[in-house]
Amino acid sequence: MRGSIKIYLYAAILSVFFVSPSGIIRADLDSNRATALIRVERGLKQNEFHLKAINSTISNYGTEEDKALYRRCLQHHIETFTLYLQFDLGHSYDEMRQTQRLLVILYSNIVESSGMVVRRELDFLAKYALRTQDAEARHHLEMGYREYGASNQKKIIALNSRPYLPGIKTQYLYESLKLLKQSREYVTLLSLKFLSDFEPDLQSSEFEEIYNEINRAMFSKSDHYAKIHFDNHFNIYNAENLYESTWQNPGLQELEKALGDIDPASDRARRLAKRSMTAQ
Numbered sequence: 001m002r003g004s005i006k007i008y009l010y011a012a013i014l015s016v017f018f019v020s021p022s023g024i025i026r027a028d029l030d031s032n033r034a035t036a037l038i039r040v041e042r043g044l045k046q047n048e049f050h051l052k053a054i055n056s057t058i059s060n061y062g063t064e065e066d067k068a069l070y071r072r073c074l075q076h077h078i079e080t081f082t083l084y085l086q087f088d089l090g091h092s093y094d095e096m097r098q099t100q101r102l103l104v105i106l107y108s109n110i111v112e113s114s115g116m117v118v119r120r121e122l123d124f125l126a127k128y129a130l131r132t133q134d135a136e137a138r139h140h141l142e143m144g145y146r147e148y149g150a151s152n153q154k155k156i157i158a159l160n161s162r163p164y165l166p167g168i169k170t171q172y173l174y175e176s177l178k179l180l181k182q183s184r185e186y187v188t189l190l191s192l193k194f195l196s197d198f199e200p201d202l203q204s205s206e207f208e209e210i211y212n213e214i215n216r217a218m219f220s221k222s223d224h225y226a227k228i229h230f231d232n233h234f235n236i237y238n239a240e241n242l243y244e245s246t247w248q249n250p251g252l253q254e255l256e257k258a259l260g261d262i263d264p265a266s267d268r269a270r271r272l273a274k275r276s277m278t279a280q
Contacts, residue, residue, distance in 0.1 A: 039093060039096075040092050040096055043097070043099075046167050046170075047077050047100060047167075050174055051070075051074055052243060053174055053178075054107060054174070055070075055234075055242060055243040056231055057110055058070045058106075059241055060237060060239050061231065062110075062242075066110065068259065069102065069105065069109075069262065070106060070242055072262075072263055073099055074242075074247070074250075075246070075250055075254060076102065076263075077095075077099045078247070079255060080099060097166070098263070100166035100167050100170060102263060103170045104166045104169050104170050104173070105262060107170055108158075108173060111173050111176050111177050115155070115180055118180050118187065121191075122141070122144050125141065125190040126141055128190070137190060137193055143183075143186050144186035144187055144190070145183075146183075147180070147182045148180065148183040151176045151179035151183065154175045155173065155176040158176065181233075188225060189202075189210075191218070195218070196218045197218060197219055199217065200217040207229075211229055214229060
């Protein structure tokens with residue numbers, strides 16, 4: 001009896017210190033799946049944020065090329081999410097990374113074009129602000145240039161970030177775009193002061209009050225400056241919401257055709273066929 005107890009004890013001790021090869025392989029696979037799951041989840045959240053953040057700028061001011069690329073980014077994002085829900089982590093991770101690579105291109109284009117517009121507007125308004133003794137106007141001009149300069153610094157950091165870290169590059173480009181919008185808020189205030197049809201009467205810098213003053217004092221240019229004002233706050237003004245419309249009609253089959261030289265065709269048909277055979 002005592003001998004059998006000792007055998008059981010030895011077996012228990014051995015099971016603690018030694019694991020079968022199949023057990024080690026299974027543990028490694030589980031660990032890899034858990035790591036892949038975390039990476040995809042993190043990438044999905046990051047991409048979702050960046051897609052929503054640039055949506056207003058694309059919807060309000062994007063060219064047809066910008067809109068096509070934005071839709072492509074969102075299609076890859078939706079594909080990532082679909083594969084993630086099916087627990088196809090390998091392909092899901094690939095789609096997530098491709099979304100990030102395309103977002104770098106999209107953000108770079110938008111930051112570059114938006115930066116040129118903001119600089120041109122600031123330079124134009126400077127000739128009015130520098131001729132006046134209005135301390136507030138000069139302060140707005142100074143702040144506008146300061147935010148514009150800070151945006152350029154973020155853009156330079158993004159351009160010098162490692163190419164295999166597209167998520168980090170996009171984050172810096174997002175911060176650059178945000179600073180450009182803050183710079184353009186001062187453009188809006190300066191435009192109200194110098195380019196209005198009537199004398200503006202701003203009591204605060206609240207969103208609604210500025211919007212009301214644009215409609216009242218700048219009625220002949222109200223749509224132009226209202227759109228700028230809305231876009232500065234990441235809102236869409238009298239335009240199609242491309243984020244929502246793409247989610248409603250993703251058209252993921254479009255991924256099977258290349259988007260110029262930017263994004264090659266995806267072999268979705270073979271992937272779907274493989275998955276259906278596995279399910280059988």
